[in-house]
Amino acid sequence: MILSPGATIGILGSGQLGRMLAIAALKVGLRTHIYAPEAEAPAYDAAAARTIAPFDDEAALEAFARSVDVATYEFENVPTATVEFLSARVPVRPGARALALTQDRLVEKTFLRDAGLRTAPFVAVDDAGALARAVAELGRPSILKTRRFGYDGKGQSLIREGSNVSAVYRALGGAPMILEGFVAFEREVSVVAARSLEGEIVAYDLAENEHERHILARTRAPARVAPETALEARRIATTVLEALDYVGVLAVELFVTREWNGREGLVVNEIAPRVHNSGHWTLDGAQTSQFEQHIRAISGWPLGAATRRGRAEMHNLIGEDAEDWRDILAQPDLCLHLYGKLEVRPDRKMGHVTRIFPEAPGEG
């Protein structure tokens, strides 16, 4: 299924990623239809049509499928059953497999290991006894995480020297979990890459991320790593995209380590089967934004160039940060993006700001 201009893309989810995908679709003459349970949300204003319904409303999903030419999702906590229901009626890109995989940390880590990629050591934890054995195996510090529904640091807890292991287990609610060995990393980086329906792969330059309270605070591109590290990150993204027969944009979060021989190493942390906060700089700093790239890929179109327009820095506006919008606008070299969220809440991503530093052609 290759879309023509004027076709409609269905998007499951109504957050800022859906909003920016809808804007990218408008740019190239496509329409969007947002499907989400929220009454008010950032993506609706940018879409030609919206369906406000739960993700298990089969009648609403049926009508949604009939109204769109292809569907996608903008966050990975959409139920797999919803995507499977739609997939029987309309192409969903990327498909249910990538979604199911990234919804379960154990399945995801196992997939990565089976694909020959390096991850933190990990052990499945199904009860308190298993946790005690896992901590004995992986040592401290290690990180206990719920297998499902974690994001921005939610559903995880650090087990240090002296931590009461049973208390940590109970605090996370006794759900199926995974214990991950601690990776002593120098930097956090991410590679955002796209794969087209024909299998073409285009990756953006490796980006470097700083988190604060488990939420992405800042991204800079390119990352300050050795050229071979950037190349290796690209190879990792290619491996993941091909192993999943993926169509669309995907992000791979990685840790940069310092190896015994003094060289940099890369450890895969996690995969996001969607456009990613660490790729927001591409809106102002790359030839084709990650949002347009995703729209192109799922439309069955050729991918655009990922060329950087300069060195990019992106700052998230979290909670009250967004109240500085006047000051940001007054700095003419800043690019302000706001997501249309009316209510400021702590830890809520309200927008982001990008600054692009020109480079000479061929530099960087």
Place this chain on the structure above:
Amino acid sequence: MILSPGATIGILGSGQLGRMLAIAALKVGLRTHIYAPEAEAPAYDAAAARTIAPFDDEAALEAFARSVDVATYEFENVPTATVEFLSARVPVRPGARALALTQDRLVEKTFLRDAGLRTAPFVAVDDAGALARAVAELGRPSILKTRRFGYDGKGQSLIREGSNVSAVYRALGGAPMILEGFVAFEREVSVVAARSLEGEIVAYDLAENEHERHILARTRAPARVAPETALEARRIATTVLEALDYVGVLAVELFVTREWNGREGLVVNEIAPRVHNSGHWTLDGAQTSQFEQHIRAISGWPLGAATRRGRAEMHNLIGEDAEDWRDILAQPDLCLHLYGKLEVRPDRKMGHVTRIFPEAPGEG
């Protein structure tokens, strides 16, 4: 009236300029409400709200005014009465004066002359006898134009040696007209500039335009003119913006002439009180697009930087040109913009394509 994020901008008109303005508003967290008579049109898909009603429907205009925080127009053939009606209820930026001025070529040219700017010689023509006298005064070739509702070469006719003056007069329908002396120009250029509510002015680099069959075909920025010519064009835009106490983006179309002393001269052709086709390159080629610049200005916000990101070339996709979308997408260094028009018609602007050629910092 200074808008806050979440506020709503009303836009009169539903074409591609309205669509791109609405997209720019989304980027900075603003909503738009489109008001236009057309049942289907490019801007609707990008707006949070739409009113489909004639421009003289006072009840609809009243409700529209109540629903928006500021209003603007995206084309200059909106009736002045509509803008005056709205202006009594909500700020309209730019106001009725700029609109009225540019709706009548005689009033516009008189304003330009009174502001000390150079235009083609012109004479008002109210009947066939006046036309004969005007042709005798300005010579041949000269151009007869209706005073109102002309665009893309509509409503104008060239009077050459041997032209039957009465027949040309009758062909244009006997409306009030203006005869303009012919300007032998080397290039057509345009300056797109913005003025904020506080009076700050930011101009984009002078652009050079090529028309085919009176429709803009290509723009390149910067224009290939002497530095003092580019500076003079900026001064002209500043004069116009200040004389009109203008708020928003405006374009001034100019002819570049070769003077007796070998230097370049500038003759003002016309003013467009809105974002302009010759500024579309700014979407990919400037720090702040002309669309965001207009949104900032009418919101009472500071203007963004107009810095170019490289040398820009923009090609309009007119009529069947848009059927090449697949070939355009396959060239990764082209930026494709489509306006969501489903029906291809000859001379219809369906989209545009931009290519940005990197320059070293400080170059160009």
